[in-house]
């Protein structure tokens with residue numbers, strides 16, 4: 001039962017918050033529903049979840065059309081510039097901005113829709129070759145560049161930590177992202193507010209919360225393992 005999975009995740013989030021002396025309200029659970037059928041999202045929606053994360057534009061827009069309008073859709077996957085136009089106006093946060101050119105395209109589409117699009121800068125904290133994201137030492141410069149775009153609002157940082165057996169191994173990366181966020185915030189850049197730290201997935205969200213995550217992205221822990229063989 002997805003309800004039981006959700007209960008367990010909720011209990012873990014509470015435990016991590018208590019351990020870190022943080023309030024439960026300061027951590028948003030994003031239910032990562034990629035590859036999962038609409039019926040499963042409905043099941044979780046019935047339990048009160050309103051924030052869903054998807055990593056593919058087409059899947060996000062299809063689910064958007066079929067599910068209630070009070071859902072907040074988060075784009076958490078790598079985004080191509082030519083697909084930005086399909087999601088602006090539908091997503092409440094884009095987690096995966098790692099270049100000025102992408103931010104510029106989001107700004108163009110946001111202007112057309114007369115909206116401001118909240119974004120996070122994706123940082124490759126561990127320096128893995130296989131990952132998207134800007135390097136930590138280039139993050140401040142990118143933030144400064146993007147800050148000049150009128151219809152884009154930088155709200156924080158996101159990272160996808162390495163896949164590790166022991167989540168403790170990722171503590172150092174979460175701590176580094178938090179520190180980077182504090183450093184950037186201290187520059188008081190116009191139009192930039194480092195309020196969101198999106199870090200932690202099924203394997204390591206408790207450690208991420210202890211290190212200051214304000215959004216955790218949990219897929220497997222709620223919906224069970226993904227079967228990519230059946231996915232399109």
Ligand SMILES: *Cc1c(COP(=O)(O)O)cnc(C)c1O
Pocket residue numbers: 032034055076077160201202203217218219220221
């Ligand atoms: C798939 C995905 C997740 C969720 O991963 P789980 O390990 O299933 O919790 C989180 N963030 C991003 C960016 C993802 O693509």
